[in-house]
Amino acid sequence: MRPERLVLWDIDGTLLTAGPVAREVFGWAVEAVVGRDVGEHGVAMSGKTDPQIALEILERTGLSEGEARPLLPRALAEMERRLGAESGRIREQGRVFPDAVDLVNRFHDDARVLQSVLTGNLMATARIKLGAFGLDRFLDLEVGAFGSDHHDRTELVPVALRRFEQRHGWRLGPGQVWVVGDTPRDLACATAGGAHCVLVATGRIAMADLTGIGADAVLPDLSEAEAVVRLVMDGARPPS
Numbered sequence: 001m002r003p004e005r006l007v008l009w010d011i012d013g014t015l016l017t018a019g020p021v022a023r024e025v026f027g028w029a030v031e032a033v034v035g036r037d038v039g040e041h042g043v044a045m046s047g048k049t050d051p052q053i054a055l056e057i058l059e060r061t062g063l064s065e066g067e068a069r070p071l072l073p074r075a076l077a078e079m080e081r082r083l084g085a086e087s088g089r090i091r092e093q094g095r096v097f098p099d100a101v102d103l104v105n106r107f108h109d110d111a112r113v114l115q116s117v118l119t120g121n122l123m124a125t126a127r128i129k130l131g132a133f134g135l136d137r138f139l140d141l142e143v144g145a146f147g148s149d150h151h152d153r154t155e156l157v158p159v160a161l162r163r164f165e166q167r168h169g170w171r172l173g174p175g176q177v178w179v180v181g182d183t184p185r186d187l188a189c190a191t192a193g194g195a196h197c198v199l200v201a202t203g204r205i206a207m208a209d210l211t212g213i214g215a216d217a218v219l220p221d222l223s224e225a226e227a228v229v230r231l232v233m234d235g236a237r238p239p240s
């Protein structure tokens with residue numbers, strides 16, 4: 001059976017939280033590149049791509065964008081290396097959200113659905129975080145879209161659709177794609193790509209701030225798995 005839905009999961013705040021190290025590695029990486037202590041970087045990370053976050057931290061050290069941008073590849077490589085070295089801490093101090101995992105399992109058992117990620121993480125950092133909790137085996141990361149593909153998240157739905165076509169040999173329409181995320185930025189990328197969107201208030205953004213901005217559904221968490229499955233497969237909206 002051909003998959004007729006592509007479910008693209010956001011990672012941080014939606015499937016899992018990787019704990020404090022996910023934030024710390026950005027500071028360490030920028031320190032390594034600029035050669036001095038940058039302290040707590042104070043950059044809000046929710047929904048941003050890793051390149052966007054690293055660039056903002058570099059700029060907070062006093063660099064202009066023109067000075068910061070050439071340092072970005074080294075900073076990201078450093079961040080990736082350090083996160084990989086800290087996967088034990090991700091397991092110890094982070095956690096997966098059980099309701100999200102249940103839903104991943106339900107979709108995994110349904111041949112009509114293919115699951116991957118749409119995330120601001122680099123492909124490498126996505127693999128580290130998902131792998132820390134064994135979630136990577138349920139998701140076809142070859143058709144995912146990552147912060148390493150584009151610094152602007154709104155460019156990422158077409159990337160996933162292109163990869164799907166390359167891998168499976170036929171084309172899905174954007175209306176067959178569902179983005180599941182925890183921030184208005186997840187919705188913005190879904191909307192830009194013509195995809196559907198479920199927002200869930202398990203990250204740092206409150207339910208009230210996710211409501212009324214245009215998502216197909218806004219949920220406090222993913223505990224109503226059956227309702228989400230009906231929405232994604234049949235377009236049946238859960239009661240609000």
Ligand SMILES: [Mg+2]
Pocket residue numbers: 010011012013014046047181182183203
């Ligand atoms: Mg998120």
